[in-house]
Amino acid sequence: MSTAALAFRTPADTPAWQRRFLYSPPARIVLTLLLIAALGFVLFMPLKVLGWVGPDAARAQGIVGALLLYVLPSIAAYLLAARWIERRRPRELLRGRDLPRDLAIGIACGAAYISACAGALWLAGAYRVVEVRTDIPFAGTLLVAGVGAAVFEEIVFRGVLFRIIEEGLGTAAALLASALLFGFVHITNPGATVWSSVAIAIEAGLLLGMAYQVTRSLPLCMGIHAAWNFTQGSVYGSPISGLPTKNSWLVPQFSGPDWLTGGSFGFEASVVAAAIGLAAAIALLVVAQRRGTLVPWRPNRAQPAYHGVEAPAA
Template sequence: MPAAAIAFTTPPLAPRWQRWLVFSPGARIVFFVVTMAILSFAAHAVFASLGWTTKAAGPMRFALALLAMELLPALVTYAILVKGVERRPVGELALRDVPTRGLGGFAAGLVLFSAVVGVLWLAGSYHVLGTNPRANWLPQVLVAGVCAGIAEEVVVRGVLFRIVEEGLGSGWALVISALFFGVAHIFNPGATLWSSAAIAIEAGVLLALLYLVTRSLWACIGLHAGWNIAQGTIYGIPVSGTRADGWLVSTRTGPDWLSGGVFGAEASVVALALCSLCSVALLAMALRRRSLVPAAWHRAR
């Protein structure tokens, strides 16, 4: 196991009460959730008072409000957690990794979802009806791409997976973070138990393994954003049930297990199969590098 796999270790001279109430995995997760909830409430109040939280504000203002209300609380809280509580550099969000791992992950997301669309097209499920050069794509890129990519990866991989891994090891962290990611999408438009299970397996597992192998949130952010932008902005497919105004005007036919139905192609067995293949490759890489972290009680031996 590489030494850099564990980002934080409890200070050896910390008193017992700090070990439980400040530095333990559970305490840090609770601290993050509570602090982020407070900042999110404040951000919502500010933008609601400005009238930016309704559709009447216009697509761009509404998108900027969503960007600020979701992105800022996540990033500020994570900075407080890492710099104030854990007292370490934020290596997993190092800006030097943006041109390499960030853009590499973005390209991988575009290619991976394009492969999904390609298989759906070959299967006779995906059909292009025309183009939409007037598509209002920027608000969607900001919300579904930048905002979802950064905020969700900071919360799910940066906090939940990373901190659970410190205590329970990589295996349980993978299962818990993937299940959380799937359940978090159960309230999306058109969501079903199947779509949430598919999201948990194809995205929750894949992104967690990508973080496990790279120890970089930028790689996960890039892949997440590239996947969403390709899905909605380029191919005109609903993103996790949310209607997309894409450059291509498209439709999908066939049974829901193939097309994904109203939820979008993420609920298709094609996406599930291709993402699972990538997850298997990442898992093999992690095993070869011995990157999996054992539980804390095993490391203590």
């Protein structure tokens, strides 16, 4: 098994206090999340003055304000943390010429996943289209629930939590911790249950974690996530993690038990979605095993520390 794909390893000559309070996985996670929160607060203030955030914001300005709050602080904080703390170029985010390809693959995979869920429910008689609409306002779902949520959540859960935990404790610990956290942050969503959180941990936490592990590409994960949300809401008319969709091209009628349809939480609480997501995650796990990219427990103890400030390319 190899740790060559790890983005960062602590330089060998690092003083003990820096190793503990700056370069350790808990320190880097906390510092990056604090930086995201601080930059978000700084951006929120002028947007509030402009009237682009809050219940009184006009629809167009509210969409742009929400998108900016999701995207700018998370990307800026990630870039700054990579530069100031890890002293490296974050190749997992800045993909160069691979960026269009990664986004296209991610978008295709996310749309295919949700389409497979809808198709399986249709075959089971649990999903039926009662109306097809062509003139719907989809910008809010695309930009906020799609792009905004995808960028923010993939940076936090895959770029920060999964990546840094994997660098400290290995792939298995990173996958388990990031998946559970990702699932249970949705426990406060409308219609959420313990099962819906477990289902999201399985189908999204494990699947997106393994997608990052195999590709080392955050844009690819963002593409999956954005297309997943947009296709689920604006195409198939399912609630997005419990948040109801008012406008969709296909107006559905669901029938059957909640464990099959997902109930008011949407596709993501369906056993069908969980089963398809788990199967895809296992397939990616097999790919990683064959490539030898799974990182062992405590990788820094399994190999000598990297000498230098710029980690090897992923």
